[in-house]
Amino acid sequence: MRRLRLPFVSDPGGQPVDGQMIIQTSTMGLQFAWIESGRQVIDGRELEQGEGLWLLVLLKGDARFSADKFSVNVDNKMIVFGATRHDSRLEVSENNAILFVRIPAVALGGRLIAPTHYQAGTLDGNSGVGRMLISMLHILADEIGDISTQDLRPVELSLIEMLSSKLLGVAGKRSLGGAEGARAAHLHRIQQTLETLIWDPDLTIAKAADEVGVSPRYLQRLFAADNRSFSGYLKKRRLERCHADLISPLHAQESISEVAYRWGFSSSAHFSRSFRDHFGLSPREHRRSGLANQIEDEMKVNKLWGQYQELSKDRL
Template identity: 80%
Template sequence: MRRLRLPFVSDPAGQPIDGRMTIQSSTMGLQFARIESGRQVIDGRELEQGAGLWLLVLLKGQARFSADGVSVDVDRDMIVYGATRHDSRLEVGEDNAILFVRIPAVALGGRLIAPANYKSGTLDGRSGTGRMLVAMLLVLAEEIGDIPAQELRPVELALIELLTSKLLGIAGARSLGGARGARAAHLHRIQQTLETLLWDPDLSIVKAADEVGVSPRYLQRLFAADGRSFSGYLKQRRLERCHADLISPLHAQESISEVAFRWGFSSSAHFSRSFREHFGLSPREHRRSGLANRAQDETEINKLWGEYQEFARGRV
């Protein structure tokens, strides 16, 4: 569970937890984990989790989810979601299996409005977008660990777009209405398109407006109403994508310049200056710190595994 940055895990009866876990990470930093175990409780919050969202689907067995004063029995036609670093509790019964997905904020790209509304909740998976999401996650749970990275890429993109569209509708219904809600929904759809164009170093507001079928002036007003500019949003998204790739093991063999050029930067020097201004350290320093943190995690995981084996032997 340390690898997933999940909070304290325990068996209600105080027994060692026996189970199996398969984890796969995507190029955008999403984590997919199939977890099979006996009775256990995952309770609290883990502050080391980066900002973002998580999803949970019950594959077999029984589970109960509690957060924000609400407690529900989880079924296979339901997606449980929540914000990272937020208190919640999951109780699972014997012989259970769940799929856990963690989506970092960098992958969401600021496309969700009213983020405070996403602390925790459930999505109906019996119809519409919810049904498509559940179907995708159930298939993914069967194939996890065997999907090549290049084939996982379209899966993560589809997952993010379906999820943000679903959550946008929930947040819009709760917090935004009328013309403001319509503008936010339109901006969300435009940002979805922009995500596929970040690689283009010649992307301008004129070119982007033509791509999405609006005037440059209207596109500029949409971003201004959201408190941003088109160029500022584009630069931020490119920097965030580079930030994620620089510490991803899938891109460990690529040079810093290769990562920068892939996300639309045409100058290494300009990229390095912009990266330091935005994140407070150089791309090289960020990559080194990411490698160090990963090595520390591996050491801690190995230590915890050794302690568990000693504990289990002592109970035999």
């Protein structure tokens, strides 16, 4: 569970938990984990997860989820979701299987209100977009470990778009009616299109406005109503994409300049200055610290695995 940044896991009787897990990470940093185990409890919160959202789908067995004043018996036609870094508790029965998905804030971009607004809840998977989303997650659970990273790319994009659509009215002003709600929903749809264009170093507000079918002035007003600017949003999203790629094992062989150019920066010097101003450290320092954290995680996982094997021998 260390790789998933999940809190302490235990059997209610205090015994080691038997099970198996398959984890796959996408290019945008989404983690997909198929977990099959005996009876166990996942309780608490893990601050190392980083800001973002998580999803949980019950594949077999019984489970109960609780967080704050929210509690529900989980079935395989619902998606449980929540914000990372918040206390929650999941109790699962014997012979259970779940799909756990962690979505970092960088992958969500500006398409949702801050993930902390979505502390815990469920999404109905019986109809509409919810049905399509949960069907895709069930299929992904069957294919996890066999699907290539390249083929996982359209899956992560579809997941984020469908999830954003379902969560659009859950919290904050996007749940309001009237003109304000309509403007926020329109900006959400425009940002979905912009996500496919941020790689273009020549992208301007005029070009973006033409792409989404509005005037530059109207697009500027939409961002201003959300206390942002088009150029500020574009730069932030490019920096966030670079931030994720620099510590991704999938891009470890690429130079920092190659990563910057891929996401629309035309000058490596400008990129480095912007990155430091935004994140407080240079791209090189970020890449070095990210790789060090991955090595540390691997060491901790190996240590815990050794301890588990020793406990298993004692039980025999």
